[in-house]
Structures are given as structure tokens and as C-alpha cells.
Amino acid sequence: xxxxxxxxxxxxxxxxxxxxxxxxxxxxxxxxxxxxxxxxxxxxxxxxxxxxxxxxxxxxxxxxxxxxxxxxxxxxxxxxxxxxxxxxxxxxxxxxxxxxxxxxxxxxxxxxxxxxxxxxxxxxxxxxxxxxxxxxxxxxxxxxxxxxxxxxxxxxxxxxxxxxxxxxxxxxxxxxxxxxxxxxxxxxxxxxxxxxxxxxxxxxxxxxxxxxxxxxxxxxxxxxxxxxxxxxxxxxxxxxxxxxxxxxxxxxxxxxxxxxxxxxxxxxxxxxxxxxxxxxxxxxxxxxxxxxxxxxxxxxxxxxxxxxxxxxxxxxxxxxxxxxxxxxxxxxxxxxxxxxxxxxxxxxxxxxxxxxxxxxxxxxxxxxxxxxxxxxxxxxxxxxxxxxxxxxxxxxxxxxxxxxxxxxxxxxxxxxxxxxxxxxxxxxxxxxxxxxxxxxxxxxxxxxxxxxxxxxxxxxxxxxxxxxxxxxxxxxxxxxxxxxxxxxxxxxxxxxxxxxxxxxxxxxxxxxxxxxxxxxxxxxxxxxxxxxxxxxxxxxxxxxxxxxxxxxxxxxxxxxxxxxxxxxxxxxxxxxxxxxxxxxxxxxxxxxxxxxxxxxxxxxxxxxxxxxxxxxxxxxxxxxxxxxxxxxxxxxxxxxxxxxxxxxxxxxxxxxxxxxxxxxxxxxxxxxxxxxxxxxxxxxxxx
Amino acid sequence: xxxxxxxxxxxxxxxxxxxxxxxxxxxxxxxxxxxxxxxxxxxxxxxxxxxxxxxxxxxxxxxxxxxxxxxxxxxxxxxxxxxxxxxxxxxxxxxxxxxxxxxxxxxxxxxxxxxxxxxxxxxxxxxxxxxxxxxxxxxxxxxxxxxxxxx
Numbered sequence: 031x032x033x034x035x036x037x038x039x040x041x042x043x044x045x046x047x048x049x050x051x052x053x054x055x056x057x058x059x060x061x062x063x064x065x066x067x068x069x070x071x072x073x074x075x076x077x078x079x080x081x082x083x084x085x086x087x088x089x090x091x092x093x094x095x096x097x098x099x100x101x102x103x104x105x106x107x108x109x110x111x112x113x114x115x116x117x118x119x120x121x122x123x124x125x126x127x128x129x130x131x132x133x134x135x136x137x138x139x140x141x142x143x144x145x146x147x148x149x150x151x152x153x154x155x156x157x158x159x160x161x162x163x164x165x166x167x168x169x170x171x172x173x174x175x176x177x178x179x180x181x182x183x184x185x186x187x188x189x190x191x192x193x194x195x196x197x198x199x200x201x202x203x204x205x206x207x208x209x210x211x212x213x214x215x216x217x218x219x220x221x222x223x224x225x226x227x228x229x230x231x232x233x234x235x236x237x238x239x240x241x242x243x244x245x246x247x248x249x250x251x252x253x254x255x256x257x258x259x260x261x262x263x264x265x266x267x268x269x270x271x272x273x274x275x276x277x278x279x280x281x282x283x284x285x286x287x288x289x290x291x292x293x294x295x296x297x298x299x300x301x302x303x304x305x306x307x308x309x310x311x312x313x314x315x316x317x318x319x320x321x322x323x324x325x326x327x328x329x330x331x332x333x334x335x336x337x338x339x340x341x342x343x344x345x346x347x348x349x350x351x352x353x354x355x356x357x358x359x360x361x362x363x364x365x366x367x368x369x370x371x372x373x374x375x376x377x378x379x380x381x382x383x384x385x386x387x388x389x390x391x392x393x394x395x396x397x398x399x400x401x402x403x404x405x406x407x408x409x410x411x412x413x414x415x416x417x418x419x420x421x422x423x424x425x426x427x428x429x430x431x432x433x434x435x436x437x438x439x440x441x442x443x444x445x446x447x448x449x450x451x452x453x454x455x456x457x458x459x460x461x462x463x464x465x466x467x468x469x470x471x472x473x474x475x476x477x478x479x480x481x482x483x484x485x486x487x488x489x490x491x492x493x494x495x496x497x498x499x500x501x502x503x504x505x506x507x508x509x510x511x512x513x514x515x516x517x518x519x520x521x522x523x524x525x526x527x528x529x530x531x532x533x534x535x536x537x538x539x540x541x542x543x544x545x546x547x548x549x550x551x552x553x554x555x556x557x558x559x560x561x562x563x564x565x566x567x568x569x570x571x572x573x574x575x576x577x578x579x580x581x582x583x584x585x586x587x588x589x590x591x592x593x594x595x596x597x598x599x600x601x602x603x604x605x606x607x608x609x610x611x612x613x614x615x616x617x618x619x620x621x622x623x624x625x626x627x628x629x630x631x632x633x634x635x636x637x638x639x640x641x642x643x644x645x646x647x648x649x650x651x652x653x654x655x656x657x658x659x660x661x662x663x664x665x666x667x668x669x670x671x672x673x674x675x676x677x678x679x680x681x682x683x684x685x686x687x688x689x690x691x692x693x694x695x696x697x698x699x700x701x702x703x704x705x706x707x708x709x710x711x712x713x714x715x716x717x
Numbered sequence: 718x719x720x721x722x723x724x725x726x727x728x729x730x731x732x733x734x735x736x737x738x739x740x741x742x743x744x745x746x747x748x749x750x751x752x753x754x755x756x757x758x759x760x761x762x763x764x765x766x767x768x769x770x771x772x773x774x775x776x777x778x779x780x781x782x783x784x785x786x787x788x789x790x791x792x793x794x795x796x797x798x799x800x801x802x803x804x805x806x807x808x809x810x811x812x813x814x815x816x817x818x819x820x821x822x823x824x825x826x827x828x829x830x831x832x833x834x835x836x837x838x839x840x841x842x843x844x845x846x847x848x849x850x851x852x853x854x855x856x857x858x859x860x861x862x863x864x865x866x867x868x
Contacts, residue, residue, distance in 0.1 A: 356773050598757065643759035683775045685758070685768060687806035688861065693760040698768055698775045706756040706768050706775055 037133075038341050040085050044130045047074040051123050055116060062111035065104075072101040078126070083210050087139040088275050090129050091210065092250075096150035097122050103154055118149045181236050181254050190233055192284055194256040199230070200281055201256050202264060207276035208249045215245045221271045222253070229264060230257025249275075254282070344437070347397055351586060354387075354394050355681040358587065361387050362678060362702035391587060391679075399434035402480045402489070405444045406431045409451060409478060416455050423462050423473040424455060433480040435487050439581055442561055443489070446554040450491045450577050451476065453551060458495030458575055468572070470494065482583075486563075491577045498527045498569040510535060525664075527567040527575070531555040559713055560696075562588070562605060588682055590699070590709065592675035593658065595640050596647040599707045601680060601699055602669065606712040608659045610674060615653055627668060629659065637715050638670045642694060662716040669715065682709065726820040731852060732799060732812040735787050739812075740821070740845065740852045747800040747807065749815050752792060766811060771800065774807065781810040784860060785840060801857060808861050819852075821845045826854060 054070045061067065075098045082090035097119060103109040125143055133139040181203055183191065191201045204226075208218055219242045226232050234254040237247045257264065261279050268277040361384060368380040406428050417424040435443070459465075459474035466472055477492040504518045507529045513521070521529075529535065531551050558565050562582045569575035582588070582605065590601035591610070611629070618625050618636065625636040636657070639645070657668040680699035685692060696711035729740035730749070755767040755778055764783035768775050778798060782790045790796065795814040800807060826843040842856040 352773075359773070645759075646757075685775060686777050686808070687804075688777045688779075688808045689758065689761065689765070689768070692758055695758065695760075698756070700770045700773065700775070704770055705754050706770050708756065708758060708768075 036085065040081055041130060041134045043081060044078055044090075044126075047078045048123060048127050048130065050074045051078075051126075052120075055119060055123065058111060059113075059116055068101055068104050068111075072098060072105060075101060082139075086275075087129065087133065088207060089141055089143050090126055090139060092207075093122055093126060093129075093143045093147060093150075096147050096154070099154045100150050109153065115153055118146065118153060122146050122150060181234055181252050183234060183254070187233055187254070188284075191254075191256065191282070194231075195284055199256050199258050200261070201233075201254065202261060202279045203282050204253045204255055204264065204268070205276070205278040205280075206251055206253065206268060206274060209273045209275050210249055212249065212273045215247070215249075216243050218271060218273050219243065219251070222268060222274070225267055225271065226253060226255050226257075226264075229259045229267070230255050342397075351394060351398065354390065355586065357387060358391070358679065358681050359700045359702070359704075362680070363704070364702075366702040395436065395583070395587070398437050400437050400440045401432050401434050402440065402443075402487075403431040405440060405447060406478060406480070409447070412448070413451065413455065413476065416452065420455060421461065422455065422459055424459055425473050425475050426451075427475060427477045428479075429477060430480040433482060433487060435581065436583060436586070438586065439487075439561055442557060443579075443581070446557045446579070447478075447489065447491070449551060449554045450579075451478070454491055454493040454495065454575070454577075458493040458497075460496050487581045487583060489579045489581065492574065494574040497571040497573055497575050498530065498567070499571055500526050503527070503529055506535065507532070524566075524568060527569045530567070531565065562603070586682055587679055589677060590680050591658065591677050592701075592707065593639075593656070593669075593671040594673045594675055595643065595671055596645045598643075598645060599675065599701065599705070600639065600643075600671075601678075601707050601709045602658055602660065602712065603696075603709065604677065606660045606662065608661050608666065611657045611659065611668075613655050613657055613668075615651075615655065618655075627657070629666075629668065632666065634659065634666050634668050636668045636670055639710070640670075640672075642715065660712040660716065662713050665716050667712070667716045669710070669712070680707075680709075725823050727823055727826075728818065728820050729852070729854075730799065730815065731817040731819055732797070732815045734782055734785070734813055738816065738850060738852050740819070740854050741799070741801065741857055743818065745801050745803060745857055747802045750798040750800060750809065752796050752798060752811075769798070769809065771807075771809070776800065776807050776809050778809040778811060779861075781812055781860070784810075801861065803857060803861055806861065810860075819847070821847055821852065 051071050051074045054067050054074070058064065058067045058071065075094045079091050079094040079098060082088075082094065100109065100115070100119065104111060109115070122143075125141055125146055129139045129141045129143075132141065194201060206222055208215055212218060223232060223239075232253055232255055235242060236252045241247060242251055255264065261281060265277050265279045268274060268279075361380075364380050365384065368376045409428065410426055413424055413426040454476050459476065460468070460470075462472040465474065475494050477490070479488075479490040479492065481488055500523060503526050504513075504521075507513045507526075508515055508518055512529060512532045512535065518526075531554070535551070555565055558579055558581070564580045566578045566580075567575060568578070589604040591604055591607055593600050593602060613627055617627055619627065621633070625638075626633050627636060628634075640647075655670050656673055657670055658674075659666060659668050661667075680701075683698050683700065685695070685698055694711050694714040695708045697709045698706050699709060701707050728743045730743055730746050731738055731740050733739075750769075750771065753769050755769050757767040758765060758777075764780045766778045766780050768777050770776075780790050782788055790811050790813065792811070797812055797815040798809040799812055799815060800809045825847060826845045828843050840856050840860050841853055843854040845852040845854060
């Protein structure tokens with residue numbers, strides 16, 4: 031999963047939670063008996079654990095997990111809050127902060143927390159906190175955390191290690207961490223062991239092999255391996271096992287093992303022994319260091335990009351958009367004033383302002399753009415699931431997921447796409463057997479494609495399935511009364527294909543819960559049209575179908591043509607206008623009670639807007655009529671108006687929750703003079 | 718008036734329609750505006766006067782007289798538009814005049830007596846008697862029930 035988009039949120043929230051932890055821990059120090067405070071800390075730690083695990087920061091998750099365990103013990107009164115205990119918890123919080131800051135600075139959030147984890151574990155299991163007696167020793171313990179005592183060996187095992195070392199074999203102690211949500215831990219353990227056994231001999235593991243097989247461990251286990259493979263190879267091979275998140279391999283020398291054993295035998299001599307051990311360990315640490323640097327340098331290459339962006343609340347962008355809309359309205363007003371006044375200087379200023387607001391408009395609209403990826407993301411899983419439900423083999427290809435669209439469009443487009451994809455899977459792609467018999471590959475392909483073109487975004491869904499069966503569709507359409515038999519004969523293949531978008535249509539012989547009862551595609555069409563878009567279908571029987579959706583880049587500011595009807599002004603979206611014309615009354619013909627004109631060889635029905643909108647005035651008999659020719663798909667209509675005012679960019683506003691779905695009105699806008707003009711919904715006027 | 722009484726009071730806006738006084742709780746009132754240009758919206762019920770530009774927001778306006786079946790409003794200088802907010806919906810209602818803001822004790826509000834005939838009674842939530850004034854409390858949710866026209 032790509033989590034980079036949540037990174038900033040993660041960092042902010044982590045900081046908040048750590049801050050809360052710190053505050054509450056300080057309070058807890060003052061009131062050690064207050065369980066409520068422990069609960070607070072626990073909650074923060076828990077959230078942090080969940081977030082960091084999701085984001086893949088294992089060290090943070092690991093440390094918080096241990097911290098949580100300790101807190102849980104306190105909560106359940108099995109542990110008492112002591113200064114020593116708090117010290118360790120504070121160290122843990124400090125380290126967490128360090129890691130979060132590292133992530134914020136572009137690092138990978140890795141930090142050696144084994145020492146603190148161990149201490150926390152010790153507390154949890156009831157052992158006393160090893161209190162550092164002197165500062166010298168403290169540094170030593172920190173150093174030795176690089177070579178930890180992961181495993182203890184008995185004499186027999188030691189002999190084996192000794193012998194293998196003499197024969198130039200290496201002994202490694204290996205730390206393996208599985209994903210927290212790993213489901214088949216035993217299986218992963220088996221895979222790890224199998225790999226290791228190919229490379230050498232496993233001489234010990236902790237927990238024991240039996241326990242590992244029973245999945246009786248958290249996410250971490252340790253293995254001792256004797257092999258002649260180099261250290262890095264072992265590590266890399268183990269990382270190949272899926273759901274293994276972390277592998278640390280450390281070489282073991284006989285001296286170390288002996289000192290370790292002696293440590294346990296004589297704790298009195300500990301200090302001296304450790305001191306002897308130090309030089310060797312430094313060589314070990316230097317060996318580890320470059321590797322670590324390498325690790326952290328890779329993600330650092332990404333940092334410049336994160337520093338160049340800031341996170342802005344979407345609401346603020348909406349406010350900005352609203353303010354800008356006001357500005358557009360005022361710009362319109364200024365333009366109309368300057369036209370009336372005809373003052374050269376004013377004209378110039380207004381002209382300049384118009385240009386600047388135009389640029390501003392582009393910038394603001396761009397800020398609201400969101401890649402369609404946010405919608406496309408969920409489809410691969412959905413297709414996988416559906417394909418399984420339908421017993422079909424389907425491969426989904428997603429192309430152009432980075433194409434950007436206005437956020438308002440993005441919010442709306444999800445459901446229609448789901449419908450269309452379901453439709454393609456259910457009705458389009460045939461079952462593997464059918465496909466095979468037709469000489470197609472068993473696996474069907476559905477391509478989801480998005481791209482920009484001009485002022486529009488296209489989203490296409492293409493499948494290589496059965497395509498649309500003309501006869502079947504026509505038969506159904508006739509039986510449902512969607513088209514008459516006479517009309518059906520004249521329809522082109524494309525028109526037939528588009529019949530499946532009509533309401534009350536379903537070609538599936540068996541109604542499945544996948545693509546419903548044919549209401550789906552009807553809804554798809556209405557939704558897309560309400561977004562100011564169009565949908566087209568082209569299909570070749572036997573080869574597949576292509577659903578092509580055309581959407582405007584933005585919804586909030588549109589170009590319209592203002593027209594006058596009596597005293598009233600209406601706006602017609604430029605996107606549906608083909609052209610304007612002036613016609614004579616004598617050019618109007620009558621056909622089946624419908625007034626039509628012959629326009630460039632085509633018969634175009636006329637719609638008298640004053641009648642449709644019941645414009646209050648005495649009817650006038652004019653010689654000439656102004657006509658706006660609009661289209662909806664392949665159909666055309668001529669809207670008769672009184673006069674044209676001109677073209678303008680306007681801000682689309684809704685009529686509010688009280689007036690929903692007014693006939694042939696898609697919204698309103700505020701004109702330069704402050705009055706409201708209604709926007710004509712041409713789609714409703716063309717039948 | 719003591720504070721204890723205040724708690725049981727409801728603050729209302731009083732307005733005139735025909736010869737009666739009506740009230741609506743101030744919590745529903747967003748503002749009172751003078752008449753401005755109303756853009757007619759075609760194919761809507763007769764009581765929908767149209768929409769206005771209320772500081773950049775397109776707000777529908779209804780003629781309350783007409784809505785309550787009291788005939789058409791005579792728009793004049795005294796006419797006001799009361800902007801009412803119900804949930805996420807803003808609607809302006811035209812009234813003859815907006816008179817007052819009053820505190821009326823909740824216990825003075827009585828349910829509408831059922832003997833009164835007429836169309837408007839469906840929308841009356843109660844009647845409050847204050848001194849010699851009779852104030853009619855409107856049920857705004859019913860009055861401003863969203864309409865779907867032309868469908």
C-alpha cells in the first residue's frame with residue numbers, strides 16, 4: 031500500500047500523541063496511583079502503535095507495543111509505578127520522538143531500540159530494571175546492544191560452534207521479525223527454516239522449534255545458524271520470505287560466546303569482562319554502521335518533494351473558492367459598468383483585472399484537482415472479488431490513474447464507475463469456457479483508462495468480452511416499450527448500444543446481485559449528465575465494448591451564453607451550444623404539431639423558451655427569431671429566445687435544498703448586476 | 718423579569734400577515750431583509766416567488782400569505798423577507814411587515830383550538846396569548862417542506 035499520502039498526517043498525529051504521553055507520564059509521576067492517567071498514556075501508545083504499524087515503521091510499533099504491555103500491567107495492578115519504571119518509559123518516549131522526527135526529516139524512522147525494548151520486557155516480566163551503576167557501564171550497555179545476547183547456548187552447542195568456526199564456517203545469530211498481522215506464522219517460520227537449512231545448519235532457535243510451530247510467539251524469533259555464506263546474503267535471502275519485515279544478522283565469535291557465558295556465571299566480574307569485550311564490539315559496530323547509513327540514505331532522496339508541499343485543509347480551499355467566486359461576480363459587474371461608462375482608463379484597468387483573475391482562476395481550479403487514483407484505487411480489489419464470485423478470470427488494467435479531476439467531480443464519479451465495471455464483468459466478459467470455445471484467452475481483460483483532452487477528462491472502460499448483441503437489445507427494448515419496432519430498424523449500432531442506458535433495461539437473462547436489475551446503467555447516465563458529462567458506448571459483437579465518459583474539468587465555473595426572455599435573463603451552458611442563428615418566421619415549418627426548422631439540411635425541432643418557462647408578457651409577433659442550437663448526444667434542438675446578450679464565465683450555484691429538481695433548470699448564477707439568472711438544463715429540453 | 722422566568726421563555730420574531738400576528742422562534746431566523754429583485758423560477762408552485770441573491774448565496778423565496786392560503790401578498794415598502802434556516806436549508810419568506818422580537822413564556826402557548834376552519838391551521842403549531850395580543854406560532858417544518866416541482 032502506498033502510504034506516502036498519509037505521511038504528514040501520521041507525523042502530526044504521532045507528535046500529538048507523544049506530547050500527550052509526555053504530559054501524562056509527568057502527571058503520573060506525581061500521582062503514581064492514578065490509573066486514569068495510565069489509561070490516557072495507554073490510549074496514546076495504542077493509537078501510535080496502530081498508526082506506525084500501518085505506515086510500516088516497525089521500530090516504533092515494536093517499542094510502543096512493549097510500552098503498551100508495561101502500561102497494561104500497571105493498569106491491571108500487577109506492576110507499581112516506580113521512578114525506575116518511569117525512567118525506562120520516558121526513555122522509550124524519547125526514542126519514539128527521535129524516530130518520528132527522523133521520519134519527518136525524511137528518514138526511515140529506524141533506531142536501535144532493542145535495549146529499551148529489552149528493559150521494558152524485563153519490567154513486564156517482573157524482573158528488576160538493570161540500573162546502570164556508573165556512566166561507564168551505561169555506555170557499554172548501549173554499545174553492546176549492537177551485539178545482543180539473543181541466544182544462550184549450552185556446552186554442546188558451544189562445541190558445535192567452536193568446531194565450525196575452526197573449519198572457517200561462520201556462526202550468525204539471526205533476528206527475524208514477521209508482520210504483526212501475519213496470519214500463517216508457522217508457515218513463514220517453516221519457510222525461513224527451509225531457507226536457512228539450505229545454507230547451513232540451524233543449531234538453535236528461540237523460542238524453541240516446537241513453540242515456533244505452534245505459533246507460540248509474538249512476531250519475533252531468533253535463530254543461530256552455522257554456514258559458510260556471507261552475512262549479507264543470509265539477510266537478503268531471508269527478506270525474500272513474504273511477511274518478514276525485518277531481518278538482522280550478526281556474526282558471533284567464540285570469544286563473545288564465552289564472555290557471555292561467563293557473564294552469567296560471575297556477575298561480579300561483569301564490569302571487567304565487558305570492558306575487555308568492548309574493543310571487539312567497536313569493530314562490530316563499525317561494521318554495522320555503513321550498512322545502516324546506506325539504508326537511511328535511500329529514502330532521503332525523496333525529502334525535497336515533501337518539503338515543497340504543504341497540507342491545506344480542504345475546507346480552506348473551499349472558502350478560497352467561494353471568495354474567488356465572489357470576485358468573479360464582481361468582475362462581471364465591473365465589466366458591465368465599464369462598458370456603460372466607456373472610460374478608457376477604467377476599461378484598461380478592468381481588462382487587466384480580468385486577465386489576472388483569469389490566471390487566478392486557473393491556479394485555484396488546479397489546486398482543487400485530485401488524481402482519479404483516489405477513485406481507481408478500490409477497483410482492483412473489487413474486480414478480484416467479483417471475478418471470483420462470478421467464476422471468471424479477469425485482469426484489470428488501470429491506465430492514467432494520475433489524471434486529475436476537480437474534487438467535486440471525483441466525489442460523484444465513484445458510483446457510476448462501479449456500476450460500469452460491474453456491468454463489464456457481469457455482462458461483458460464471458461465465462462472461461464465460453465471464451466475458450468470462441469478462441470479467446472481464458473482470462474478476460476478490462477481496461478480502465480483516464481486521460482485529458484481539451485477542457486475535458488475522459489474515463490473509459492473497455493472490455494474484450496461478448497460485446498452488445500444488437501438483436502437481443504432491440505428485442506428487449508421493444509418488449510419494454512423503450513422503442514417502437516419501426517424506429518428500431520432505423521437505429522445505428524451505436525444508438526442500439528446506448529439503449530442499454532435507458533431506464534428499466536436489463537439484458538442479463540439471469541438477474542444477478544452483481545449488476546442488479548438494469549437500474550444501474552440508467553443511474554450512471556443520469557449521474558454523469560448531472561455532472562455536465564456525457565457517456566457513449568461503442569461495441570463490436572464478439573469483440574468487446576467501450577464505455578467512454580466525458581467529463582468537464584470543473585463544475586464550479588462554467589462558460590454560458592446569456593439570453594433574454596422578456597424581462598428575464600437565462601444562461602445556457604456553452605458546452606451544449608452548437609451555434610446561434612436568426613431565423614425568419616416564414617422559415618418555421620410544422621411537422622406533427624411540432625415546429626421545426628430546416629437547419630443545414632437537418633430538421634431541427636424548435637423549443638420556445640418563453641412557453642416552456644411561462645414568461646409573463648404579452649405575446650409578440652416578430653418577424654425574426656433568435657435561436658440557440660443546442661445538442662444532446664446526436665440530437666439537436668433550437669431554443670427560441672428574444673435576444674442574445676453575450677458570452678460570460680459564471681459561477682454555478684445551486685438553487686438550495688428547498689427547490690430541488692426544478693424542470694429544465696440546472697442551477698443559478700449571480701450576474702454582474704447582482705441579480706440571479708437561472709441556468710437552462712438543455713438535456714431536459716431535448717426529447 | 719427574573720432570570721428564573723427567562724429559562725422558560727422562548728424568543729420569537731413577530732410578523733404581520735393579513736390582519737394577524739405570527740411568530741417564529743429566533744433560533745430559526747437568520748436575518749430580516751428588505752425586498753430586493755426576485756428572479757422568478759418557472760414551473761414552481763405559485764407561492765414560490767423565485768430566488769434572490771443573498772450576499773452571494775442563491776436563496777429561494779416563498780410568499781407566506783399564498784403558502785398559508787391567505788391570498789397574494791401586496792408587496793410594498795413595509796414588506797420584509799425573513800430568512801429562515803432549517804437544518805441545512807435556507808428559505809426566505811415574504812411577510813407584510815416584521816414587527817417585533819418578543820420573549821413569550823412557554824406556558825402561555827396553547828395548542829391550536831380545533832374549531833377554527835381554514836387551510837392555514839395545518840401549519841399552526843400553537844397559539845400564544847400575550848396581554849391583548851394573539852400570536853400564532855407557525856410550524857416551520859411543515860410550511861417549508863421541500864418541494865419537487867416539474868417532476
